[in-house]
Every structure is written in C-alpha cells, then in structure tokens.
Amino acid sequence: MKKLLTGNYAASYGAILSRAEVISAYPITPQTQIVEKLSTMVAEGKLSAEFINVESERSALAVCMGASATGVRAFTATSAQGLALMHELLHWTAGARLPLVLVNVNRAMAPGWTVWCDENDSLSQRDTGWIQIYCESNQEVLDSVIQAYRIAERIMLPVMICMDGIFLSHTQEIVDVPEQEKVDRFLPPYKPPVFLDTSSPHAFGSLTPPPVYFEFRYKLQQAMDEAQAEIEETGKEFGNIFGRNYGLLDEYLLNGAEIAVVALGTVCGTCRVAIDRLNKKGNKIGMLRIRTFRPLPKKKVLEDLRGVKKIMVIDRNISYGHHGILHQEIKSALYRELNIPVFGFIAGLGGRDITPEDIEQMVNYTLKHEEPDTDILWWGVNR
Amino acid sequence: MKFRASELPLTPVSLRNTIPIRTGDWRYVEPFYEEKLSPCAFACPVKTDITSCIALLAEERFGEAAELWKESNPFPGVCGRVCPRFCERECLRKHLGGSIKIHLLERFIGDLNIYVQNKIQRNGKKIAIVGSGPAGLACAYHLSRKGYEVTVFEKENLLGGLLRTIPSYRLSQEIVDKEIEGILKQGMDIEINKELGKDFSLQELKQQFDAICVATGLKERKLNIEGVKLSNVWSGREFLKLNKDIQNKKVAVIGGGDTAVDVARVALRRGSKVDVFYRRRREDMPANPYEVEEGMEEGVNIEYLSEPLKIEKYGSFLRLFLKKKADGNGEFFIDVDGVVIAVGEEGKTVDGEMEDTFLCGDILTQKGTVSHAIGSGKETASLIHEYFFGESTLAVLPVVKPEDINLDYFKVDYPPEEKKRDVSQRIKDFDEVCQGLTKEEVIKEAKRCFSCGKCNGCDNCYVFCPDAAISKQDGKYIIDYDHCKGCGICVEECPRGVVSMRRTEK
Amino acid sequence: MKIFNIPEEENMNPGHVACPGCASALSMRFALKALGRETILVVPACCWSVIDGPFPYSSVKVPLFHIAFGTTAAFASGIRAALKMKNKKANVVVWCGDGEAFDIGFQTLSGAAERKEDIIFVCYDNEGYMNTGIQRSSATPIRAWTTTTPKKYPKQELKKDLVEIFAAHKIPYAATATVAFPEDMIRKFSRAKEIRGLKLIHILSPCPSGWKFPENLTVKISRLAVETGIFPLYEVEYGEKYTVNHIPKWLPVEEYLKKQGRFSHLTEKDCQEKRAYIEKKWLELREKSKSLEKIPILVNN
Numbered sequence A: 001m002k003k004l005l006t007g008n009y010a011a012s013y014g015a016i017l018s019r020a021e022v023i024s025a026y027p028i029t030p031q032t033q034i035v036e037k038l039s040t041m042v043a044e045g046k047l048s049a050e051f052i053n054v055e056s057e058r059s060a061l062a063v064c065m066g067a068s069a070t071g072v073r074a075f076t077a078t079s080a081q082g083l084a085l086m087h088e089l090l091h092w093t094a095g096a097r098l099p100l101v102l103v104n105v106n107r108a109m110a111p112g113w114t115v116w117c118d119e120n121d122s123l124s125q126r127d128t129g130w131i132q133i134y135c136e137s138n139q140e141v142l143d144s145v146i147q148a149y150r151i152a153e154r155i156m157l158p159v160m161i162c163m164d165g166i167f168l169s170h171t172q173e174i175v176d177v178p179e180q181e182k183v184d185r186f187l188p189p190y191k192p193p194v195f196l197d198t199s200s201p202h203a204f205g206s207l208t209p210p211p212v213y214f215e216f217r218y219k220l221q222q223a224m225d226e227a228q229a230e231i232e233e234t235g236k237e238f239g240n241i242f243g244r245n246y247g248l249l250d251e252y253l254l255n256g257a258e259i260a261v262v263a264l265g266t267v268c269g270t271c272r273v274a275i276d277r278l279n280k281k282g283n284k285i286g287m288l289r290i291r292t293f294r295p296l297p298k299k300k301v302l303e304d305l306r307g308v309k310k311i312m313v314i315d316r317n318i319s320y321g322h323h324g325i326l327h328q329e330i331k332s333a334l335y336r337e338l339n340i341p342v343f344g345f346i347a348g349l350g351g352r353d354i355t356p357e358d359i360e361q362m363v364n365y366t367l368k369h370e371e372p373d374t375d376i377l378w379w380g381v382n383r
Numbered sequence B: 001m002k003f004r005a006s007e008l009p010l011t012p013v014s015l016r017n018t019i020p021i022r023t024g025d026w027r028y029v030e031p032f033y034e035e036k037l038s039p040c041a042f043a044c045p046v047k048t049d050i051t052s053c054i055a056l057l058a059e060e061r062f063g064e065a066a067e068l069w070k071e072s073n074p075f076p077g078v079c080g081r082v083c084p085r086f087c088e089r090e091c092l093r094k095h096l097g098g099s100i101k102i103h104l105l106e107r108f109i110g111d112l113n114i115y116v117q118n119k120i121q122r123n124g125k126k127i128a129i130v131g132s133g134p135a136g137l138a139c140a141y142h143l144s145r146k147g148y149e150v151t152v153f154e155k156e157n158l159l160g161g162l163l164r165t166i167p168s169y170r171l172s173q174e175i176v177d178k179e180i181e182g183i184l185k186q187g188m189d190i191e192i193n194k195e196l197g198k199d200f201s202l203q204e205l206k207q208q209f210d211a212i213c214v215a216t217g218l219k220e221r222k223l224n225i226e227g228v229k230l231s232n233v234w235s236g237r238e239f240l241k242l243n244k245d246i247q248n249k250k251v252a253v254i255g256g257g258d259t260a261v262d263v264a265r266v267a268l269r270r271g272s273k274v275d276v277f278y279r280r281r282r283e284d285m286p287a288n289p290y291e292v293e294e295g296m297e298e299g300v301n302i303e304y305l306s307e308p309l310k311i312e313k314y315g316s317f318l319r320l321f322l323k324k325k326a327d328g329n330g331e332f333f334i335d336v337d338g339v340v341i342a343v344g345e346e347g348k349t350v351d352g353e354m355e356d357t358f359l360c361g362d363i364l365t366q367k368g369t370v371s372h373a374i375g376s377g378k379e380t381a382s383l384i385h386e387y388f389f390g391e392s393t394l395a396v397l398p399v400v401k402p403e404d405i406n407l408d409y410f411k412v413d414y415p416p417e418e419k420k421r422d423v424s425q426r427i428k429d430f431d432e433v434c435q436g437l438t439k440e441e442v443i444k445e446a447k448r449c450f451s452c453g454k455c456n457g458c459d460n461c462y463v464f465c466p467d468a469a470i471s472k473q474d475g476k477y478i479i480d481y482d483h484c485k486g487c488g489i490c491v492e493e494c495p496r497g498v499v500s501m502r503r504t505e506k
Numbered sequence C: 001m002k003i004f005n006i007p008e009e010e011n012m013n014p015g016h017v018a019c020p021g022c023a024s025a026l027s028m029r030f031a032l033k034a035l036g037r038e039t040i041l042v043v044p045a046c047c048w049s050v051i052d053g054p055f056p057y058s059s060v061k062v063p064l065f066h067i068a069f070g071t072t073a074a075f076a077s078g079i080r081a082a083l084k085m086k087n088k089k090a091n092v093v094v095w096c097g098d099g100e101a102f103d104i105g106f107q108t109l110s111g112a113a114e115r116k117e118d119i120i121f122v123c124y125d126n127e128g129y130m131n132t133g134i135q136r137s138s139a140t141p142i143r144a145w146t147t148t149t150p151k152k153y154p155k156q157e158l159k160k161d162l163v164e165i166f167a168a169h170k171i172p173y174a175a176t177a178t179v180a181f182p183e184d185m186i187r188k189f190s191r192a193k194e195i196r197g198l199k200l201i202h203i204l205s206p207c208p209s210g211w212k213f214p215e216n217l218t219v220k221i222s223r224l225a226v227e228t229g230i231f232p233l234y235e236v237e238y239g240e241k242y243t244v245n246h247i248p249k250w251l252p253v254e255e256y257l258k259k260q261g262r263f264s265h266l267t268e269k270d271c272q273e274k275r276a277y278i279e280k281k282w283l284e285l286r287e288k289s290k291s292l293e294k295i296p297i298l299v300n301n
C-alpha cells in the first residue's frame, strides 16, 4: 500500500511491520515523531508491544538490551546527543551480541544547539561494533529497518539504520508500505540460541581475562566479515519478495565514469541531479553511495572504483584533527590497490544546504585539478 | 585456561558453575568442629557431662538425662544437695542473670530415681574395695559397669561412709539409701562389718583378688589442748551420732568445716544455743558456703579468728578458753554445757603394705567433699581398667573460655528462686531445708544454659557461611575445605565455642 | 535448637570469588534462598561483577546479566517487558552496590520507580566504591575514611537516605536489611516477591577490606549497626505505612565504630555527632511509624 510518509513514520512502520515487541525511546528532535507514533500505536492497541517511556536514551537502549537479552525483538531510535549518551551501551550491545535495531536520525552535535543534520553523531560510533546502514530515501528507511532485523538476528550483531535528520525525517515521500503477511514470510520470529532463561541459567558478560577476551573480539570481527554476504543476500531476497533490491553499496552511472563521487545519506540524491546535469554536458561522472558503512565492503568499493581517474568524497562530517571520515575510509580502502587521487570535500555541516550547484562546482574543481590543493576541501565555509 | 575462538560462545556466557574454583586454596587458617569441655564440667570433680544432660532436660528428655548423668555420677541426689557447687562458680551464665542452678537440676535428676541398666559381660577380673564411702562405692559402680567382679568391704554395718553423718535436714537419708541401692544393682558383693586390719589383711585380699582399692576415708583430727578428754567434750562425728536432746543447753563448737557447722545446726535443732569458734576468717572456712549461710540464717553464731587454748571443768559447766588472733593479748573464755571439736580430718599415712593397691577418695585426695570422692572413685576405676586392659578412658578436651561464647545470642535471664523452708519452721525438725524444682522450672532453667562447647544444632555456622561451604549431613555439619576461605565467621557466630580455628597445612 | 530458620534450598554455589567474610556474598545466599530459581539477576559494575566468577564460571544457579554501570533499573525493565510479551513469570532482580543505587544509577532507578516497574531493586551497601579500591560514594557515612576522603580530611557530608528517597517515590515496598538478621532479610525478599511494582531492598553490607575489620566480624558488625540504632531495620509501604522490625538494644555507638579502621580517627565529638544523627533518624521514624509511639529512644545512654 502506498502512503505519504515522513522518514520518521517510515522508520516507525519498519518497526511495526517487523513486529518489534519491546520499544523504548527518549524524545529528541528530529527523532521525536518515531517515539510519538510508536507509543500511540501501542497505547491504542494497534501494535502488540511494550512501549517503555524512559528517562534517558541510555535507559532506552538499556531497556531494549534487557528485552533482547530475554529473547524478544526490540527497537529504539535516537539522534545526536542521545546517541552519544548511549555510547558505552553501544559497545555493550555489540559485545553482548544483542541483535537490536536502532534508527538514528542524523543530527549535528552541540554546542551550539542545533537540530539540523550532519553525520558526525553516528560516524563517531564507528568502532562500537554496530552494523551501520545509511539511507537515501524514506522508502529505504522502511525497507532497511525490516532487513536490519533479519541481518542482525542471523549475524547476532546490532544494526543502526541512519537517516539524515530533517531532510528525511521531516520530509514526506511516497512510500510503499509492504503487507504484514509478506514481511512475516521474510522475517521469521526471533529465536536466539541463549537468552535469560530460568530453565537454562547462565551468566552473561562476566569477567573475561586476557586469555579469552581477545578471542571474543576476534569473533566479533568475524561476524562483521560474515555480515557483508548476509546484507547482500538479505537485500536480494527482499528484492525478490518486495521488488526493491538493496546491496552493500549503491552505484550510479559508475560504468565508464572518469570521476566517482563517493558519499552517504541524502546528499547522494542531490548528487544524482547534479551528475545528470553534468553528464548531459558530456562529462563522465558516476556516484558510489556507501549504504553499508560498517562493515565497510572494501573489496566491492575497490571493484567499483577501479577504472575511474579521480575520486571525490563528500563528507557531511569531520574527524577533527584529520579530515572527513568517509574520506579516510576510502583512502584506506585504496591503499596499495589503486593509485587514484582522492578529493576530500567537507560540506553541509550542521544542516547547511548542499545544492546541485554546489556539487557541480565541486566536480568542476576536481576536473580542473590533478591533485587537491589541500587535504580538506572546505566547501562553502565563510572563512 | 585456553579456548579456541571456535569453541567459544558468541559472548562470555557461563558454561559451568564455580565449584571447580578452589577458593579454599586462599586460606591460611581454617575452622574445624571441636566439642569442648564446658567450664562447669571442667570444674565438676566428677567431670560429669553436665552440658549434655542439661540439653536433654531442656528437651524434657528426663530419663535420658538421668541415664547420662549416672554414667558418670551415681549420686546426683546426694551431690545435688551437698556438693559445694564447683560447677556453678565457673558457669559462664554468671554475668547474664546468674549461674545455672546446676545443683537443682542434678537434684531433680537424682530424685527421678532412675536406675541405669548394666548389660556388660563380666570380664573375670576380681576387685576388692575397702570402704563404702562415696569414693569406694563410685569406684565399685564404675568397675562393675566395666565388667569387673567387685566385692566391697565395710567395717560398719551400713554402707555410705560419711554420707551417713550428714544430717538429714541437708541430705535425706532416704536419698542416700536409694542411690546406694542403684549402685548395688549394677552387681557387686558386699561384706559389711568387715574391718581391714582387724577382720582381714591386705595380704589376704591380694591372694583372692586381682586388684585392691582402698577407700577408707580420713579420720577426725584430734585437738591437742588441755581438757579434750573431759566428759561433755565430743568430737564432731561423735556428737552427730549422739542423737539425744540437749534442751536449753549452751554448746561451743570448735572448727570451720562442714562438720562444725552441721554440729552447730544439729545442736540448734536439739534446742541449744550454739557458738562456733573458728581460728581463721569467714572466707577461709572449708565448710560449704551455702551451708554456712543457712546455719547463720538459723541463728548459729560464728566467732572468727578465735583459737582454743584449753577446756576446764567448772562445777556443772565447762569453761573454754580462747585467744582472739587479731589482738595478741585478747584471751577470753566462755562457759558452756558441752564442747564439740570438729577441726577437720587427717589421713592415715599410706604404709608400705598399701604400695601396690589403688587408693581413692579422701584418703588419696584429702579434698573432703563428696563430689571429689566420687570423682576420685571414677578416676581410679578408669586407672584400674587401664592397668588391666591398657585403654585409657579419660579423654582430654580443651575447655571453653569466656571469650568463646557469643553473648549476642543470649539475653539476660534469671534463675528460679531457690525454695527454702522458713527458718522458724525448719529449726524445729530434721526435715530437708531446701526444696527441689518443679518439672517446669527444670525445663526453663535448663533452657538458660548456653550449652558451652557442645553443639546443639543451632545452625549458625551453616546459616552465616558466605561461601556456602558448610552443609548438613545426618545431623552433622560438614565443612567443604575446597571452598572455605577461612574467614572465621562460623567460629565467631557459633554461640557456644564449638568451632575452632587452626592453621591450614599447606 | 535453631536460632534462625532459613530455607535449606541453596541457590548459590561455593567457589565464588568474594573476599573472605564478604557480607554481599552472604546476602546473595540469603536472597536466593527466598527468591528461588525463577529469578533473573541484573548486575552492574560492582564487587558482584567479580564475585559471581570469571568466564566460563557462574556461582549463582539463576540467570545473571552483567550490564554497564548506571543502567540496571532500565535493563531490568526491559527484561520485565520481554517476559510480559512472552507471558512468562520470574522475579526480575537488580543486584547492585551503593555506587549504582546512590550515584550513577540513581536517575535510572528513580525512572523505574516512577514507571512502577515490577522489579526488585537490591542495593548491597558497603558504603563506598570497593571494587575500585575503596573510594567514597554518596552512601559513605559522614567522617568515614576512604581513599578519596583521607583521615586528615574525612568525608564531610551525610550519607543519602535511600529508603526515604524512594519512600517519597511512593513505591509499594522499601525495606532495609542486613546479614545479622537472616530471617528478617529472607522474609523481606519473600514479601517483595509477592508485591507488584518496584521494591527496594537496602542491605547494609559490611566489607572487611573496605571498612578495615577482621573477616570474622562481618556478622557481628552488621548486628552492631542495628543494635546501636545506626541502621534501623524497617519497611515502608507506599511511602506511608512504616513498620519498624527491630528495636535496638541501644548499645553505645562506639561499639560499632571502634571495631572499624575506617573510623579509627573519630573523636568524642564525632561520636556525639553520630549519636545526634541516630537520634534524629529514630525520632523521624517514631513520628512516622504508629507502632513505635511508646518506644524510648535511648541513643545517649
């Protein structure tokens, strides 16, 4: 059924269709409607779940972890400050191998206070052991939440679905809401191998001394490796049932392209418009959208970029003291494999618009230069 | 501990319980169960297991209590009445309401008049016992219960030795009869009116018996002053046997022991006025302090630090000259109708003939109490047994110290009132002054006992072990040394000092 | 002749790695006897995150989840919600130190209390951060030594009154308990089991290493805390109905203090101050508890 939905509602429908049984979240703009929608649905008896209105994001995640550890499907959503407040528990969720799904509505970090978008919040949670998927549309948000549970519960790792705040969360798009019965076929009930069960008592997460800690971390990395195939397979299977295919990455006009624009999130939509305009003028520009940031599909990235002459990375984020986070990631993927200059743009921090014109100008700059003038190409900053 | 990643669960999920962790290896000291001798039992000359008997009384298991008591002391009725209560002086309840009235519990046990069966096979060894005082009879009793064929020789026509001279207002002779009867029931031959040195010799006995035990007690000590041969001057024991009224007479008693006080109280009951002269202070009096107290209640006057010098006859009365020790020159006299000399006992020195015989009672210990005599009889029986069979039956146990008791578990609680007949009544007859306890009082009193050094299954060690290292099996506590860390809480929380600490051997 | 009747069922195995004489281990033993096997434990950072045993061991015979500091009440709420969805019953129990209850997890606990979460929240209070080596917490008593409140500058602030704080949340049940009174403790756990909503059990848990007393005195000190009046044993229902469970013997407070190295620097004035606090607390309790009307408060004796 097609509906006009904001990103927040799309995320809520994803959770509803996935039959999340325990939901807990704490309001923060621009995620608030997710909390409102789901709590109303539960209160009205339209969703068979427990909704727990907690006093902080840390508690929201803790509630979900507790539920997940007891063997039920749990859902939470947050943004920026809230995600940062969860930080310790993000590590804990992954380390405890709890297959939670969390929707993060990307918002820039304070101070100063802002509710506008950038991705510093979720990208700085890179090393917590979560699978991270970045969406470009509200449809993708809904579809990804459903896929996320299947991936999470097979690999036993939590999944964070990221959508750009305001740009997706508060923008209505036409979204095809799948039928419950089909979703049920795609996503079987959650049955973990061990959980908090009085008939089979275990202690979880006890003191783990050096002779074994290391092995558990090795296993976590193994799971991340396995996740790549799982994400791909899930995306395909989803396509088979619902007619929309998803993969680790999303390539646009990369075949024969000379310049590849690499980015994640909604800026990719803007890129598509700019690239179309540029290519009409005879340029050969393509785009690589990083849908799966963790695990980073390095091999696929290399395959996709092999053959281009220049790479442009547009980062709506920054790792202070170094440069754009995606920029680093792409460069490290290329290491000793492809010797291609990478142009690292930083743009749109704190929700500043990135227009198709901005993209076109970035491409023009790249066309004109053999190598970037500086490590960071600040786009649009008033110095 | 080494695991391959492939063998591990996804996240640290426990795979087994902690029993394989030997936390007991941390320990350098460890608790162990060690029943101890209670201070009361240790102080008791008979070494009766007072504590266990009291525990049985508390549970209203009177018969068992009596049997257990009589396993060590066949004279509870007697001792409960006349023993100076060595046990009670040491009782650890002392400061929490007052010592347990052990003598009243003992008396109750005695008055139940329960015989213990002797089912032992005779072992063929023949023992002769000379003297049927409490020592001789206790020795005979224990030997018979160990299987010996015992014959008791007594010069008098009545068994019991000096028990027969203790006046009946303190010790009903019926009780003595019954307890002696109980002893005889153990199986033994009795030869009365047979005096050693007169009717038979040790030499003769040695030919007929495998061992001989002499328990002939002590003789009265004589006083070497002028006038002791005068008429109306008696020895204590003579006076007590007189059994005639001396109405409205004045009697002077010389001495400070049980005999002296008894003489005074008997004289009083026979209608006389009595003064006792003792050469030292009250606290030095060898007499049973309870009996001194009772005598004084009844009107016995005691002059301390008064040393007798001579007795002279002045017409119809006797004049006793004395000297007050405090002031060097304080000579004085008193005119009386009779003088009784009760200045203690003295022993027959052990002569060569006795060398390879066993001794017991006052003749050996010179202690001069019934309970010492019984204890000595019991101990000599054990020695005789050891002599024949080499097995020592005298166990050595540590004694509970006051600090071993955890007073937090006991509340202040008072003993029952001791019931004595009114003075005005009791001095008119020879009936017992003190009365025993009722059944209910006995149970209540027994429940006040701490049960020092004897586990009574209070469970505290089991309850308070933070390591769940103490379990219960068949009514016993078992310490799991693989896991006991040696914290010592069980030792501390045991109310009665049953759990001790020792170094752990590494 | 039993003094304390406690259930025989043993739901904690030996071999746990608590310090010798640890009251928190003993408390767990008692608690599990009352709670039984249909129980799920949630444990934050604290001594108990060590005590239960390192991987691959666990001492308790019930499921136990080790979770981050400051999150227990929420994590437990999640378990309860999941059990509800699964239509299953179990006691959901948070087992934490004073760090969690008084400090880092205080907000979370308050949230869970307000939401009426059906959990039993147990704080074994050893009056400091012991696992990290004896630092002060807001449960450390005034004038006590810890490594962050050295003897020259001991703690200057009063201990928070946890039970009163949660009584003010109107939770259905709040109670204090300590190991020297095992039957009382077990009864309180059994009661907590039967009540729906958030139950708080505040256990005073003497710690030989942190309080500096010989290991064998754990129970003794626990008893003295009660008998001096320092740690009243009581229950509060819905913030209103107060029941005092034990009238102290009013032993001199010094008997409690002088057995512990952490108080060895206390002066007579400090003791006087302690007595004043005890008296104040008991006057408050007497005011609130109807059953106490005629009880004399004899702290100064």
Ligand SMILES: Cc1cc2nc3c(=O)[nH]c(=O)nc-3n(C[C@H](O)[C@H](O)[C@H](O)COP(=O)(O)OP(=O)(O)OC[C@H]3O[C@@H](n4cnc5c(N)ncnc54)[C@H](O)[C@@H]3O)c2cc1C
Binding pocket: B082, B083, B084, B130, B131, B132, B133, B134, B135, B136, B153, B154, B155, B156, B159, B160, B161, B162, B163, B165, B166, B167, B194, B195, B196, B197, B215, B216, B217, B218, B237, B240, B258, B259, B262, B288, B291, B360, B361, B362, B363, B367, B368, B369, B370, B371, B373
């Ligand atoms: C008046 C009085 C009051 C007392 N009051 C108390 C009291 O309140 N509490 C207390 O504990 N103690 C008391 N005593 C002391 C106590 O009675 C004795 O210490 C105790 O009886 C000693 O026991 P025994 O068996 O060693 O000797 P004895 O009781 O003296 O018995 C010795 C026995 O040996 C017999 N005998 C002696 N010579 C021969 C021989 N040659 N041949 C055969 N038989 C012989 C004697 O006839 C006697 O029966 C009292 C003593 C007296 C006299």
Ligand SMILES: Cc1ncc(C[n+]2csc(CCOP(=O)(O)OP(=O)(O)O)c2C)c(N)n1
Binding pocket: C045, C046, C047, C048, C069, C096, C097, C098, C099, C100, C101, C126, C127, C128, C129, C130, C131, C132, C137
């Ligand atoms: C977020 C966080 N901060 C600090 C710590 C370090 N830490 C571990 S246990 C502990 C103190 C625990 O104290 P308490 O709760 O009283 O329990 P106890 O150790 O006394 O049993 C601290 C500070 C931690 N684990 N997590």
Ligand code: SF4
Binding pocket: B038, B039, B040, B041, B050, B051, B054, B090, B091, B092, B093, B100, B102, B448, B449, B450, B451, B452
């Ligand atoms: S309390 Fe009982 S066991 Fe202890 S000394 Fe007294 S009578 Fe003996």
Ligand code: SF4
Binding pocket: B030, B031, B461, B464, B465, B466, B467, B468, B469, B470, B479, B483, B484, B485, B486, B487, B488, B489, B490, B491, C021
């Ligand atoms: S209480 Fe337990 S751990 Fe402590 S010493 Fe006794 S048996 Fe050992």
Ligand code: SF4
Binding pocket: C018, C019, C020, C021, C022, C023, C024, C025, C047, C051, C126, C130, C131, C206, C207, C208, C209, C210
């Ligand atoms: S430090 Fe204290 S509370 Fe912690 S385990 Fe040791 S004794 Fe127990």
Ligand SMILES: [Mg+2]
Binding pocket: C097, C098, C099, C124, C125, C126, C127, C128, C129, C130
């Ligand atoms: Mg603590």
